[in-house]
Amino acid sequence: MQIRHALTQTSQPVSLIVNNEKSNTRNIGMNPATRLILTILCWSPSLLTAQQLALKTNIPALAVRVPNLSMEVTLGPSLTLDVAGMYNPFQVSETKKWKLWSLQPEIRYWLCKPYSGTFIGVHGGVGQFNMGGIGGSVDLGSLGQFEYNALKEHRAQGSFWNAGLSIGRHWILSPRWGLEGTIGLGYGRIHYERFRCVHCGESMGSGDKPYYGPTRAALSLVYMIN
Known part of the structure; x- marks a missing residue:
C-alpha cells in the first residue's frame, strides 16, 4: 500500500534512458549486508539462549503470494525484539511482476508480559521492489469502486525505508500456538x-517521495519454540 500510494503521484519525466534487455530483469535479491544481519540474528548465541523464541508468518502477505517469516526473542521482563522479513524473487506471470524484499526490526514493550496481551513498539524498515502490470479495482459497495492502476501498464523499481510506532496484541491459542495482530x-x-x-x-523518469501513514501491518500465526 505504501509503495502504490506514493507512485500514484507521478512526477514529470526527468530523463529518458533506453537500457538493454538485461537491465529489465535485474535481480533484487538481498544484498550482502542484509544477509549478514539475518545470519547474525539467526545464529547469535545470545538469541539461542533467550528465555523465549517465537517464529511467525504474516497471513495476509502469504495470501498475496509473498513468502515471509518473523522471529521474536525475549530481551527482558517486558521487552522483546521482533525481526520481520519478506522475500519474493518470483515473477507472477509474463505480464505481472511482483518482486520484493524487506527487513523490519522492532523493539516491543509488553504491558503485561511477553507474548501475552498488548504491546507497543518502535520499528524501522528497509527494502527494494520491482513491480509492474499490477492493477484492478475493488468494489466498496455504496462507496463505489476503488481503482489502483498506477502500475497497470508500467513498471517501477527502487528502494524504500521507514520508521514508526506500532501497537498490537497477542492472543494465546495453546501453549505453542498464538495469533498476533x-x-x-x-x-x-x-x-x-x-x-x-x-x-x-x-x-x-525517477522520483524520491516522502510518505506518511501505515508503515507496518500484520496478522500473524505464531509458534513458540521455547
Whole structure:
C-alpha cells in the first residue's frame, strides 16, 4: 500500500534512458549486508539462549503470494525484539511482476508480559521492489469502486525505508500456538524509477517521495519454540 500510494503521484519525466534487455530483469535479491544481519540474528548465541523464541508468518502477505517469516526473542521482563522479513524473487506471470524484499526490526514493550496481551513498539524498515502490470479495482459497495492502476501498464523499481510506532496484541491459542495482530504508523521515503512497460528498459523518469501513514501491518500465526 505504501509503495502504490506514493507512485500514484507521478512526477514529470526527468530523463529518458533506453537500457538493454538485461537491465529489465535485474535481480533484487538481498544484498550482502542484509544477509549478514539475518545470519547474525539467526545464529547469535545470545538469541539461542533467550528465555523465549517465537517464529511467525504474516497471513495476509502469504495470501498475496509473498513468502515471509518473523522471529521474536525475549530481551527482558517486558521487552522483546521482533525481526520481520519478506522475500519474493518470483515473477507472477509474463505480464505481472511482483518482486520484493524487506527487513523490519522492532523493539516491543509488553504491558503485561511477553507474548501475552498488548504491546507497543518502535520499528524501522528497509527494502527494494520491482513491480509492474499490477492493477484492478475493488468494489466498496455504496462507496463505489476503488481503482489502483498506477502500475497497470508500467513498471517501477527502487528502494524504500521507514520508521514508526506500532501497537498490537497477542492472543494465546495453546501453549505453542498464538495469533498476533499489529498496526503501525510513521514516516518513510521511496526512491523509484518508472519504466514504460513490464519488460522494457525505457525509462519514464525517477522520483524520491516522502510518505506518511501505515508503515507496518500484520496478522500473524505464531509458534513458540521455547
